[in-house]
Amino acid sequence: MKKTIAGVIIIPLAALAVYAQGDFTLNNVNASDIMEASGNISVQPAPALDSAGTALRKKNGIYSKSAGDAYEFPIRPGMKEWKALSSYAEMLKACQIPEPILQKMSTAGLIETVLNYPLYMLTILAYDSMQQGFNVMAKRFNGIAELLERKDAGAELLARYRGMDPAGFKEVPNGEGIGKYHFYFYRVELLLAQAAIRAGLTEAQRLELQKELLAKYEVKKRIGGYGGGLAKEVMSLNGILWQEDSVRVSSTVVHTPKGSTVPALQMEPKDEMPDVRQCDIEFIIGFPEATWEAGCTRMYNCHSYAWHDQSVLNTIWVDPPHQKEYWLDGSYIQWLGPVTSGMKLDYPADNHSAIFVSGSNPFISPDKSICRAKWGQGPRMLSTCKYAPYNSIGIIVYTLNNERPWQIWK
Numbered sequence: 001m002k003k004t005i006a007g008v009i010i011i012p013l014a015a016l017a018v019y020a021q022g023d024f025t026l027n028n029v030n031a032s033d034i035m036e037a038s039g040n041i042s043v044q045p046a047p048a049l050d051s052a053g054t055a056l057r058k059k060n061g062i063y064s065k066s067a068g069d070a071y072e073f074p075i076r077p078g079m080k081e082w083k084a085l086s087s088y089a090e091m092l093k094a095c096q097i098p099e100p101i102l103q104k105m106s107t108a109g110l111i112e113t114v115l116n117y118p119l120y121m122l123t124i125l126a127y128d129s130m131q132q133g134f135n136v137m138a139k140r141f142n143g144i145a146e147l148l149e150r151k152d153a154g155a156e157l158l159a160r161y162r163g164m165d166p167a168g169f170k171e172v173p174n175g176e177g178i179g180k181y182h183f184y185f186y187r188v189e190l191l192l193a194q195a196a197i198r199a200g201l202t203e204a205q206r207l208e209l210q211k212e213l214l215a216k217y218e219v220k221k222r223i224g225g226y227g228g229g230l231a232k233e234v235m236s237l238n239g240i241l242w243q244e245d246s247v248r249v250s251s252t253v254v255h256t257p258k259g260s261t262v263p264a265l266q267m268e269p270k271d272e273m274p275d276v277r278q279c280d281i282e283f284i285i286g287f288p289e290a291t292w293e294a295g296c297t298r299m300y301n302c303h304s305y306a307w308h309d310q311s312v313l314n315t316i317w318v319d320p321p322h323q324k325e326y327w328l329d330g331s332y333i334q335w336l337g338p339v340t341s342g343m344k345l346d347y348p349a350d351n352h353s354a355i356f357v358s359g360s361n362p363f364i365s366p367d368k369s370i371c372r373a374k375w376g377q378g379p380r381m382l383s384t385c386k387y388a389p390y391n392s393i394g395i396i397v398y399t400l401n402n403e404r405p406w407q408i409w410k
Contacts, residue, residue, distance in 0.1 A: 069109035071097050071143075076118050077285045086289070087367060087386045095119055097143050107150045111157060114143045115187055119389075122286045125279070126352075126376040126389040128301060128319060130190055130233050133376075148196040157197060158209055161188055166219040166226065179278025182226060186234050189213075193237035213238050228275065229298050254308050254316055257400065260329040264308075265317040267299045283379050290383035298377050305374035306344055306353035312380075320351045332398040344398040345371060349391035356397065357382065366392040 075081045075094045085091050095118055097105075105113065114120070119141070124133035138144040147153050169181040191197055192213075198206065217240055220226035235241065252266040279296035300314040303323035308316055323346075326332050332344060339361045345354040354373035356362060362369040366385035373388060374380050386392045 069105050070112040070116070071101055071105065071109070073116070073118055077288070082118075083288045087384075088389050088392075089386070091119060092140055095141065097146075099142070102142060102146055107147075107152050107156045110143065110147050110150065111153065111160065111191075114141075114147050114191070115184070117141060117143060118286070120187055121183060122283065122378075122389060124190070125283075125296075125378040128376065130230070131193075131237060134190060134194070147191075148194065151200040154192075154197045154200040154209075155205060157188065157192055158201070158205055158212070161192060161209075161212055161216075164188065164216070166216050167223050169225075178225065179275035182231075182275055183278070183282075185226075186230055189234045189238060193234065210239070213240055249317070252316070254318070256307075256326045256329050256331040258329045258331040260325050260331070262308075262318060262325045263322050264304070265319070267315045267317050269299065269315070280379055283375070283381070287381065287383065287387065287389075290381045290387055292379055293372070293382055294380035296377065296379045300374060301376060302374045303353045305380065306355050310355070323353055327398050330401055333401045335397045335399040339369070339397055340399075345385065346396045346398065347390050347392060348396060349393050352388070352390040354385065354388070356385075359384075361397065362392070362395040363397060366395055 073095055075085075082091075082094075085094060097113065102110075117137075120137065123137040123140070124130050127133035127136060134144075138148060150156075164185065166185065169178045192209065198209075201209065213235070217235060220231065232241075249268060250266045252264050253261045254264050256262060276296050280292065283290075283296070284292050294312050297312075299317075300309070301317050301319075303318040303320065304314060304316045307323055307326045308314070308318060326344070327334070327346075335343060339356055341357055343356045345356055345362060346352075347354070352373070354371040357370040357372050359365075359369035362371065362385040367387075369385045370382065371385040371388065372380070372382050375389065381388065385395060
């Protein structure tokens, strides 16, 4: 929810995060300038018990129950089979859990499976907020849908979270993998923020969860590194606000070519996320057939990039549905003829905007057309229009309306 104070909006915007496989191993990074950020985490095991006295295992500095029936995704980023997938729809299909396995899986195993879902944080990043992305993911991944139905999911997640140490990344040699460590924390905390998960907790467990969240929140503030927008939003979703360093953006307006006012947000560079380089690496691995062009940033989103400003210095954020003003006022008109480079694209099925580069008409053949777009709060990418992490059905092409003159109001 937005809150305005003296002309400044304080909102919990999502920052950047990415999926991480269970072993946090990343391979085949193709961007040489950020390749060195990829690395495995190696830490020494340490004893720990949950509230029932059950031994927990420590992996990458995080304690959890061993879930022997967790599903291992047969096709994952980094594999040649993943690279062979030609569309986002194929990725979604490859990551579904077979129903007979899903229904028999223990809740502990299901949680571990969900946390290792290859498209988890990549889906979250493709949208304007963590909760919005989570809602989309819950509709597209049967593992999340099933977990939200499990009555004991909250208790199992609480037991896992209890043994997690925010400062555990200090055990990582040479500081490698700290970003991946942070992202794992955010995935667990995002699950804990869901009403369906909390509904299964007793009152005592809800109080314990709040105590754990507050305790880890204080550790995060003390050690630093968790202060980006993603950490702020996930704490806000859990009812704990990052008051000392709120995400502050000022309200502003931009204008269509015809001069109509478009409500927007003026972003502040201080709200960038500390783990931007890790985010870039994850997208490169998660979408190997796309071309990484510019780094992850919270300074602008897809609508601002496509309709307002294509500069990497852009600091304007346009929330939907305000991007529609660009064609509702006649500045742009729907185009049914041959498509040329620079035309604007609207993904009506997924509230996404892009710019056409080359190839076939994306309305007819999105798999044979090339698009350039800012992927949510992630990087700017070049790919086929069907490969981007959005529903590409019914893409609408718009062109600048040059048929009649108008005066631009200032």
